[in-house]
Structures are given as C-alpha cells and as structure tokens.
Amino acid sequence: MRALTPREITLGALVLFGIGITAAVALLTNFSGTTPAERLDAIRTSATLVVGTGGAAALWLAARRQRSAELTLAHQQKVAADDLLDAKERRLTELYVKAVEQLGSDKAAVRCGGLYALERVAQMNPDQRQTVVDVICAYLRGPYALPPDKPGTRRLGVPRPLVNSPTRIIAPEAARRSANTSPAQRDQERRQEREVRLTAQRILACHLRPGTDPKHPVGTFWNDIDIDLTEATLINADFTNCHIRTATFTRADFAGEASFRQATFTGKSWFDEASLAANGNFEKATFTENVSFAGTSFFGTASFRGASFAQDALFYETSFTGLVAFDGASFTRVTSFADARFGGPTTFLGATWTASSEEMNYGAIVTFQGASFAGIAVFHATRFGDFTSFQSVSFAREALFERAHFAGEAIFDESSFGATPRLADTHFTRDVPPELRLAHADQNEAKPGSPELGQ
Structure with missing residues (x-):
C-alpha cells in the first residue's frame, strides 16, 4: 500500500x-432557545x-496498518519462496552439471x-x-567397440565391419589415451565401459516399466518418454514390458539378445537399418503408431x-x-514386406492381415496356415521356397x-x-494346387509358353 504523506495526514x-466543529455549532444553534x-x-x-x-x-488507520502488515508478510513469503526455488534450481543445476562431468571421466566407476x-x-x-533420458541416450550413442568375450574368441556383437572398425572406439576418454595404451589395456577399458553401458540400459529400462519390475518399487515409472538411440551399440538390450512414446533405433547395433516383448510404443518407432546380432523378441509388442524396420538385419x-x-x-528390404x-x-x-529376404523358416500362423507385399523372397519354408486377409492380399512377383502353406487361410x-513363383x-x-485369385504368369514348379487349377488354367490358357497344368 502507498504510504500517507504528512500533507494528507494534516488535511485529514x-x-x-x-x-x-460544524456539528457542535449546528446543535448549539438549533437549541439556543431551550433550557x-x-x-x-x-x-x-x-x-x-x-x-x-x-x-x-482511528479504526480506519488500524485496518490500514493491518492490511499493510499482511501485504508485507505476503511479500516476505514470496521472496522466501523465490529464494527457495532459486536455491533448488542452483542445486539441481549443480547436480546435473556434476553428473554430466562424471560421465566424461576416465574411470568407469565415476561414470557409473x-x-x-x-x-x-x-x-x-x-x-x-x-x-536426463536424452543425456543417457546421448551417452549410449557414443562410439563403442565391444571387447572379446574371452581371449581368442570372436568379438561379441553385430557381424558388420563397422562395429569392429578401428574408427569406433569405446568412450571419448579412451580416444584421448588410445595411442598410449596397449591392446590388453584397451580391452580392459572396453570391458569396464561395457559395464557402464549396461548400467545405462538398466536405468532406462527400469524407469520405462510401469511398476512391473519387482526389484524396484511402484512409482519409478517415467511416463511419456521419447528415446533416441540412433547408431547406439546396445548389449543384450532388455526393454521387456516397457512403455515408450517415440522410439528411434535407426542403425542401432544390438549385440546379443534384444527383447521388446510386451513393449508398448505409443508414438512412432524407427528400427531402420538396425542390426540384431542374435535373437530379436517382439512378442506381444504393441505399436500404436507407424513402425518401420526398413533395411533391418535379423x-x-x-x-x-x-x-x-x-x-x-x-x-521393406528387411533381411531375416x-x-x-x-x-x-x-x-x-x-x-509392406517389399524386397524383404527370408533365409529361414517363416510362419504367419493365425495372423490377421489387411494386405501382403510385393516382390518378397521367402526361404525354404513359409506357412500362412489359419491366417486371415481382410483386405486385398498382394503377392506380386513373390518367390516362395520349397514348401508353402496357405492352408485354412x-x-x-x-x-x-501374378508372376509369383x-x-x-x-x-x-x-x-x-x-x-477369384489372380494367377496370371504364376509359376508352379510342382502340381498346381487343386483349389487353384481352374483359375490358373483360365488365366494362363491363351498365353504362349505358360506352364501346363500340373507341371
């Protein structure tokens, strides 16, 4: 409140x-003739x-003083709250900066x-x-070369030249000292860095699970988190039951097992050109938005x-x-499975499809037994192997x-x-299935050079 000036006080x-005085004069004047x-x-x-x-x-001045005192107290409380917030922000910033500095240490324990x-x-x-998740993901995206599991054995990891290339060193601190360390020391550093990376992966997975991990109490779940692990090297990645918003694993190297079993992706997901060295488990995973495995190698x-x-x-262009x-x-x-390559047995038992894809190349065995195609099933120029089953489809x-082989x-x-199925220029090395003979004969009858029925 604005303070009263001496002039205002005198005037009041x-x-x-x-x-x-006016009231007294008025009363005395009106009663001048009385007793x-x-x-x-x-x-x-x-x-x-x-x-x-x-x-x-006096009452008005007392009320004004009380109001002034209350406003002063409120201001003091606000100042105290601002000071507390500033102290909290400074403490948070100090903790954050110190933690980031620790990640750049040359000692694995400090990085952990x-x-x-x-x-x-x-x-x-x-x-x-x-x-925090962005910082951890940035650390995992750093270049890293896996050490041998045992002396003399093949290095565990993705069987691509890029992983074991000398240009991919472990952590930044190793790059500063690589010229002055022996191969044995570098392998030891890589083993220690592997433990640091496993710790980072466990922290991410732990807080992306909505209270399903018995080792951690309910309430540690971090909701609506995006992760970007582009070109990261992930070791035995376990994202089972995790809930992730947007997930980017483009060109990531999955060394060892990779599990996304029962994971839920509420945003878009990219696994383009990723490489999975061992088994990839996506059983009962839920992809709410678009997902791409283009060029991925399993x-x-x-x-x-x-x-x-x-x-x-x-x-498309996925390699299995x-x-x-x-x-x-x-x-x-x-x-879309366009230009996908299947090297082993492939099964779509009981799957529900709206469409298939063009120019696929299946392995020796593929079965769609019990599958259901609600939309148009497209198998243009698809090459099937030694055994193909569309039983009960x-x-x-x-x-x-058309042009399938x-x-x-x-x-x-x-x-x-x-x-009626479309079988123009479809080639059957063995007998045409009885269920397709009539349609196959009608659509290939007038075409020169078409395979005879049953050939």
Whole structure:
C-alpha cells in the first residue's frame, strides 16, 4: 500500500476537526432557545460526534496498518519462496552439471556414479526426466567397440565391419589415451565401459516399466518418454514390458539378445537399418503408431508372435537370416514386406492381415496356415521356397499372385476366396494346387509358353 504523506495526514485531521466543529455549532444553534439542560445535552452530543469521528478515523488507520502488515508478510513469503526455488534450481543445476562431468571421466566407476546421479535428479524432478533420458541416450550413442568375450574368441556383437572398425572406439576418454595404451589395456577399458553401458540400459529400462519390475518399487515409472538411440551399440538390450512414446533405433547395433516383448510404443518407432546380432523378441509388442524396420538385419530368430500393428508396418528390404515368426500377429493398416529376404523358416500362423507385399523372397519354408486377409492380399512377383502353406487361410477379397513363383510344394487346402485369385504368369514348379487349377488354367490358357497344368 502507498504510504500517507504528512500533507494528507494534516488535511485529514483538519477535515475531522471541521466536521466536529460544524456539528457542535449546528446543535448549539438549533437549541439556543431551550433550557440550560437541553443546551448541555447538545454540547455533550457534539462532543460525542467529534470523538466518534476520531474513533472511526482511528479504526480506519488500524485496518490500514493491518492490511499493510499482511501485504508485507505476503511479500516476505514470496521472496522466501523465490529464494527457495532459486536455491533448488542452483542445486539441481549443480547436480546435473556434476553428473554430466562424471560421465566424461576416465574411470568407469565415476561414470557409473554420474549415471546414478542423473537418475536421482530425474526422480526428484519429474520435469527433468526427458532431459536426463536424452543425456543417457546421448551417452549410449557414443562410439563403442565391444571387447572379446574371452581371449581368442570372436568379438561379441553385430557381424558388420563397422562395429569392429578401428574408427569406433569405446568412450571419448579412451580416444584421448588410445595411442598410449596397449591392446590388453584397451580391452580392459572396453570391458569396464561395457559395464557402464549396461548400467545405462538398466536405468532406462527400469524407469520405462510401469511398476512391473519387482526389484524396484511402484512409482519409478517415467511416463511419456521419447528415446533416441540412433547408431547406439546396445548389449543384450532388455526393454521387456516397457512403455515408450517415440522410439528411434535407426542403425542401432544390438549385440546379443534384444527383447521388446510386451513393449508398448505409443508414438512412432524407427528400427531402420538396425542390426540384431542374435535373437530379436517382439512378442506381444504393441505399436500404436507407424513402425518401420526398413533395411533391418535379423541374424538370429525374429519373433513377432502376437504383436499388434495399429498403423503402418514397414518391413521393406528387411533381411531375416533365421527363423521368423509372426504367429497371431495383427496387421491393421498398410503392411509392406517389399524386397524383404527370408533365409529361414517363416510362419504367419493365425495372423490377421489387411494386405501382403510385393516382390518378397521367402526361404525354404513359409506357412500362412489359419491366417486371415481382410483386405486385398498382394503377392506380386513373390518367390516362395520349397514348401508353402496357405492352408485354412481366409481371403476376404482378391488374392493377387501374378508372376509369383512357387519353387516347391504349395498347399491351399480348406482356403476360402472372396473373389477369384489372380494367377496370371504364376509359376508352379510342382502340381498346381487343386483349389487353384481352374483359375490358373483360365488365366494362363491363351498365353504362349505358360506352364501346363500340373507341371
């Protein structure tokens, strides 16, 4: 409140004095012809009015002082709160800066301490969790070459030249000292760095699980987190049951097992050109938005059993070396396996599809037994291996097999077609399946050089 000036105080006093004098004069004038007792009452009443007016002024000044005191107290409390917030921010900044500095240490134990310090910062400050995750992901994106598991054995990791290239050194601190260390010392440093990276991965996975890890109490879950692990080297990555918003694993190297079983991706996900050295487990994973595995290499088993693809699922130019399983998977929208390569047995048992893809190259065995195609099933120019099964498959609409090539036995027993399958220029190395003979003969009858029925 604005302070009263001496002039305002003097003016207020004169006003009150004038009110009192005016009231007294008015009363005495009106009772001038009355008895002495009545004039005395008039004087007393005038004095009472003057005193009452002064009391009202005193009450107003007291209320003003009280209000001023309350405003002063509120201001002091705000200043104290601001000071506390500033102290908290300074402490947070100091902890954050110190933790980041620890990540640059040449000692593995100090780097682990930096990771745990960052975890503590995120736990105490929910608004800083995404920032902390970004820092941990940035650390994992740093170049790293895996050490041999045992002396004389092949180095564990993705079988690509890039992983073991001399240009990919472990952590930045190793690069500063690599010229002055022996191969044995560098391997030891890499082993220590591997433990640091495993710690970083465990911190991420722990806080991306919504209270499902018995080793950690409920309430450690960090919701709505984006992770960017582009070109990161991940060792036995375990993101089982994790809930991730946007996930970027473009050109990531997965050394050892990689598990995303029952993981939920609420945003877009990219695994383009990633390399999985061992088994990749995506069983019962849920992809709410688009997901891309374009150019990804699976060198072990790739399991997508029970996975749910709510939006576009892109597997074009994907390479599968081992067993591939999409049993019970659900493909809701556009699904592309264009130019994908399947080196081992491939199964889509009971899968639900809206469409297939063009120019696929399956391995020796592929089965779609019990699958359901709600939309147009497209197998243009697809090459099938020694055994292909479409047994009990439901084709709700057209099934397009133009220019497809069946190198071995093809089974279509108990399959149902919503429309006549398209078999123009389709080649069957063995007998044409009985369920397709009529359509195959009609569409290839007038074409010179077409394979005869049953050939």
